[in-house]
Amino acid sequence: MIYITRRERFSAAHRMFRADWSDEKNMEVFGKCSNPTWHGHNYILWVTVKGEPSEEHGFVMNLTTLKKIITEKVIDKLDHRNMNTDVDFMAGRIATTENLAIAIWGELRPVIEREGAKLHCVKIEETENNYIEYYG
Amino acid sequence: MIYITRRERFSAAHRMFRADWSDEKNMEVFGKCSNPTWHGHNYILWVTVKGEPSEEHGFVMNLTTLKKIITEKVIDKLDHRNMNTDVDFMAGRIATTENLAIAIWGELRPVIEREGAKLHCVKIEETENNYIEYYG
Amino acid sequence: MIYITRRERFSAAHRMFRADWSDEKNMEVFGKCSNPTWHGHNYILWVTVKGEPSEEHGFVMNLTTLKKIITEKVIDKLDHRNMNTDVDFMAGRIATTENLAIAIWGELRPVIEREGAKLHCVKIEETENNYIEYYG
Amino acid sequence: MIYITRRERFSAAHRMFRADWSDEKNMEVFGKCSNPTWHGHNYILWVTVKGEPSEEHGFVMNLTTLKKIITEKVIDKLDHRNMNTDVDFMAGRIATTENLAIAIWGELRPVIEREGAKLHCVKIEETENNYIEYYG
Amino acid sequence: MIYITRRERFSAAHRMFRADWSDEKNMEVFGKCSNPTWHGHNYILWVTVKGEPSEEHGFVMNLTTLKKIITEKVIDKLDHRNMNTDVDFMAGRIATTENLAIAIWGELRPVIEREGAKLHCVKIEETENNYIEYYG
Amino acid sequence: MIYITRRERFSAAHRMFRADWSDEKNMEVFGKCSNPTWHGHNYILWVTVKGEPSEEHGFVMNLTTLKKIITEKVIDKLDHRNMNTDVDFMAGRIATTENLAIAIWGELRPVIEREGAKLHCVKIEETENNYIEYYG
Numbered sequence: 001m002i003y004i005t006r007r008e009r010f011s012a013a014h015r016m017f018r019a020d021w022s023d024e025k026n027m028e029v030f031g032k033c034s035n036p037t038w039h040g041h042n043y044i045l046w047v048t049v050k051g052e053p054s055e056e057h058g059f060v061m062n063l064t065t066l067k068k069i070i071t072e073k074v075i076d077k078l079d080h081r082n083m084n085t086d087v088d089f090m091a092g093r094i095a096t097t098e099n100l101a102i103a104i105w106g107e108l109r110p111v112i113e114r115e116g117a118k119l120h121c122v123k124i125e126e127t128e129n130n131y132i133e134y135y136g
Numbered sequence: 137m138i139y140i141t142r143r144e145r146f147s148a149a150h151r152m153f154r155a156d157w158s159d160e161k162n163m164e165v166f167g168k169c170s171n172p173t174w175h176g177h178n179y180i181l182w183v184t185v186k187g188e189p190s191e192e193h194g195f196v197m198n199l200t201t202l203k204k205i206i207t208e209k210v211i212d213k214l215d216h217r218n219m220n221t222d223v224d225f226m227a228g229r230i231a232t233t234e235n236l237a238i239a240i241w242g243e244l245r246p247v248i249e250r251e252g253a254k255l256h257c258v259k260i261e262e263t264e265n266n267y268i269e270y271y272g
Numbered sequence: 273m274i275y276i277t278r279r280e281r282f283s284a285a286h287r288m289f290r291a292d293w294s295d296e297k298n299m300e301v302f303g304k305c306s307n308p309t310w311h312g313h314n315y316i317l318w319v320t321v322k323g324e325p326s327e328e329h330g331f332v333m334n335l336t337t338l339k340k341i342i343t344e345k346v347i348d349k350l351d352h353r354n355m356n357t358d359v360d361f362m363a364g365r366i367a368t369t370e371n372l373a374i375a376i377w378g379e380l381r382p383v384i385e386r387e388g389a390k391l392h393c394v395k396i397e398e399t400e401n402n403y404i405e406y407y408g
Numbered sequence: 409m410i411y412i413t414r415r416e417r418f419s420a421a422h423r424m425f426r427a428d429w430s431d432e433k434n435m436e437v438f439g440k441c442s443n444p445t446w447h448g449h450n451y452i453l454w455v456t457v458k459g460e461p462s463e464e465h466g467f468v469m470n471l472t473t474l475k476k477i478i479t480e481k482v483i484d485k486l487d488h489r490n491m492n493t494d495v496d497f498m499a500g501r502i503a504t505t506e507n508l509a510i511a512i513w514g515e516l517r518p519v520i521e522r523e524g525a526k527l528h529c530v531k532i533e534e535t536e537n538n539y540i541e542y543y544g
Numbered sequence: 545m546i547y548i549t550r551r552e553r554f555s556a557a558h559r560m561f562r563a564d565w566s567d568e569k570n571m572e573v574f575g576k577c578s579n580p581t582w583h584g585h586n587y588i589l590w591v592t593v594k595g596e597p598s599e600e601h602g603f604v605m606n607l608t609t610l611k612k613i614i615t616e617k618v619i620d621k622l623d624h625r626n627m628n629t630d631v632d633f634m635a636g637r638i639a640t641t642e643n644l645a646i647a648i649w650g651e652l653r654p655v656i657e658r659e660g661a662k663l664h665c666v667k668i669e670e671t672e673n674n675y676i677e678y679y680g
Numbered sequence: 681m682i683y684i685t686r687r688e689r690f691s692a693a694h695r696m697f698r699a700d701w702s703d704e705k706n707m708e709v710f711g712k713c714s715n716p717t718w719h720g721h722n723y724i725l726w727v728t729v730k731g732e733p734s735e736e737h738g739f740v741m742n743l744t745t746l747k748k749i750i751t752e753k754v755i756d757k758l759d760h761r762n763m764n765t766d767v768d769f770m771a772g773r774i775a776t777t778e779n780l781a782i783a784i785w786g787e788l789r790p791v792i793e794r795e796g797a798k799l800h801c802v803k804i805e806e807t808e809n810n811y812i813e814y815y816g
Contacts, residue, residue: 002506003541011263013149013174016330029329031336037218038149040176042263048541053510057437058424058502063538064439082173094330098274102325127147127178130335133275133320138778139813152602165601167608184813189782193709194696194774199810200711230602234546238597266607269547269592283807285693285718288466301465303472309762310693312720314807354717366466370410374461399691399722402471405411405456419671421557421582445626446557448584450671490581535555535586560738573737575744638738642682646733674743677683677728 003120004060005048008070010079013040014095038082041126045074045104048121049112061117069115073107097126101134109136139256140196141184144206146215149176150231174218177262181210181240184257185248197253205251209243233262237270245272275392276332277320280342282351285312286367310354313398317346317376320393321384333389341387345379369398373406381408411528412468413456416478418487421448422503446490449534453482453512456529457520469525477523481515505534509542517544547664549592550610554623557584558639582626588675589618589648590667593656605661613659617651641670645678653680683800684740685728688750690759693720694775718762721806725754725784728801729792741797749795753787777806781814789816 015038016030026034033039047070051060077087083095089107093099101122109119125131151174152166162170169175183206187196213223219231225243229235237258245255261267287310288302298306305311319342323332349359355367361379365371373394381391397403423446424438434442441447455478459468485495491503497515501507509530517527533539559582560574570578577583591614595604621631627639633651637643645666653663669675695718696710706714713719727750731740757767763775769787773779781802789799805811 001543002509003543004506005539005541007537009263011175011177013176018329029334032216035216035218035222037221038174038176039147039216039218040149040174041147042178053504053506057426058504058507060506062437080168080171080175082171082175085173086171096325096330098276098325098332099330101274127145129279131277133277135273135275137815138781139815140778141811141813143809154601165606189776189778193698194776194779196778198709232597232602234548234597234604235602237546265551267549269549271545271547281807283719283721285720290465301470304760307760307762307766309765310718310720311691311760311762312693312718313691314722352712352715352719354715354719357717358715368461368466370412370461370468371466373410399689401415403413405413407409407411417671419583419585421584440624443624443626443630445629446582446584447555447624447626448557448582449555450586488576488579488583490579490583493581494579535553562737573742640733640738642684642733642740643738645682673687675685677685679681679683 001050002053002060003048003050004063004066005046005121006063006066006070008045008047008067008075009042010045010075011040011042012078012081012083013038014083015039016095018094038084043078043100044125044131045070046121046123046125047108047119048123049117050120051117061112061115065115066112069108069111073111074104097124097130097132098134100124101132105134105136137186138189138196139184139186140199140202141182141257142199142202142206144181144183144203144211145178146181146211147176147178148214148217148219149174150219151175152231154230179214180261180267181206182257182259182261183244183255184259185253186256187253197248197251201251202248205244205247209247210240233260233266233268234270236260237268241270241272273322274325274332275320275322276335276338277318277393278335278338278342280317280319280339280347281314282317282347283312283314284350284353284355285310286355287311288367290366315350315372316397316403317342318393318395318397319380319391320395321389322392323389333384333387337387338384341380341383345383346376369396369402369404370406372396373404377406377408409458410461410468411456411458412471412474413454413529414471414474414478416453416455416475416483417450418453418483419448419450420486420489420491421446422491423447424503426502451486452533452539453478454529454531454533455516455527456531457525458528459525469520469523473523474520477516477519481519482512505532505538505540506542508532509540513542513544545594546597546604547592547594548604548607548610549590549665550607550614552589552591552611552614552619553586554589554619555584555586556622556625556627557582558627559583560639562638585670587622588669589614590665590669591652591663592665592667593661594664595661605656605659609659610656613652613655617655618648641668641674641676642678644668645676649678649680681730682733682740683728683730684743684746685726685801686743686746686750688725688727688747688755689722690725690755691720691722692758692761692763693718694763695719696775698774723758724805724811725750726801726803726805727788727799728803729797730800731797741792741795745795746792749788749791753791754784777804777810777812778814780804781812785814785816 016033017026089103112119123133152169153162225239259269288305289298361375395405424441425434497511520527531541560577561570633647656663667677696713697706769783803813
């Protein structure tokens, strides 16, 4: 079994908050991350797929294909956008990196499996000091 | 002459646009950076000051002092905020990194000179692929 | 299950040696790392905790809390100090990165479990060319 | 169980292609990576070994020994060379990073086991946007 | 005056040698960099242009335009190619990074000046341990 | 004129203090950096030399020669040592990065000039958040 990872990046605005909480309650739980006028990050996304390298061409999965899938399914929807208001797969979710990783997993898994590989991990770095990993 | 540089970081939302332009014109000039629902970045700021190291303690300027100045004058105002709507020194300016560097220079120079050093450069990285330098 | 990782840094002096060995024996086993007048590193520490994201706020664990725990239990004791002589949890241990990772695990696990999450991994980078991981 | 990782680097030329395929077929499957006049990369190699830290000296494995093994068995053969034509352990394999990781695993495992540790992972980064991991 | 820098990357094969020297002489002067079967690197290119930010839109130069120029004039010709045999602007030059920087300067300057900005610096990193800067 | 930069690294212990000051005074001026039991860093050193590339071989200066000079004159004396007590060229100087850069400049300049190049800059990074540059 070989694990192959592709890195992609997107810059997005977001805000952590619950509409059914008061501003005070949001500030208490989410701190400055709940600022009502938004803030944003350069997110780094690593997608790891696994499989056996093909006898024919020596790849687990063609990286050009993997890049195309991630770009169409994830990056084009998030990059230079607002995660809370513009992104269909984040609708109804609090915009934490945990929830973002779970949502991206949901977008990518069926398409990657159709290519004959297995999605292994979605990793998202929000700042140089914190990142999230989700293995399904 | 010795040059000493301090790195600080902030995460902010912004949008490049002119209120006196149509959405179409803004999109034509600023592209996806003018998305009306905002986007954001992890900005990295390097502030370089210059001077002679003191005979007494061997510093050009105490890094703790420099860090305190940058934090109070710049980071506390920008971090986890919206550059267009929340930041006094960006009022009336188009939110390009060029203009941000010029504005930060204006905030920092008088305070750093009061400490006996000279501000040499304000450098801002917006993404890993582009940065701005301003030398006054 | 979601894995969340926080990065912190500390700069410390250390020396690898055994007091019950001669200088020659220490030099033979530990090489230049046993230099009697000490040397030091910028250590990078990644602490990974795991759990289910809360339905209420979407976090596995509040990063502000995790940062506070790591700072109080580990960074404040190691940063700008001598790992061999100043750090209670390293007393009686040879100052290898392996032993440091095990000791930090012991400091962090009970506090993190009290917060309802599980400690998954302590990773320490000593130089850009080597790092240690401990999973308990 | 402790995991210890050593990073090494090598710069090599390569080309992905099959001699039994036409240029058109190679271009279709491998794209620009099959350019007949070669291209190259700065590869980064991480070798992770695992074991219990010794009671005597606190190491899983002496890093100087690990570095020496990786240098002699892998780096000296690949660095500033052509992966397709110059490297004995790549003979007969398509020069994908997947196959390179499997081949390096084969070179390192017996030597590392002779030192009393276990080889855990061979990770190779080809560019900042993609890497391969192999766990045997 | 504002300085704006764009980073781009390319992976290329090369070999340092002079055809009018013997293999021994080439090996003596260029060492392993003259290996006849080629080697390669992930080159990082930083292009810095300077100018006054426009009153109209706040840019020194639109980064999308700068990226397009660098891609067409430099990256498309070098990426996944052999610097010695495939690249018109390197013909007749020894393939050192010094000569590459001078050649890239020659390709970029006229096109950037036509856009109303000034080319300030071409910087090329060959490995993480060495880079070249050329200011014309 | 071409500028060529070589990166080297060393790990050293140090302490900022003046023997003619009380512990209280040292703590007041140098803070935790004056801890009497030492601390340390992974220092990164960039040495930039400048000159015209040779017509004969296309180099400003052979990087192997530059690396050898930096290693012998600087790295071998500082790496895995105590900057205050073990390093001849730091004797009598307060161990600030400013003073270290000036001292390294003094060690390197004559040797580099003997090779026909000019020393342009000594840059030292102490942590990822601060660095010093000295241009003579």
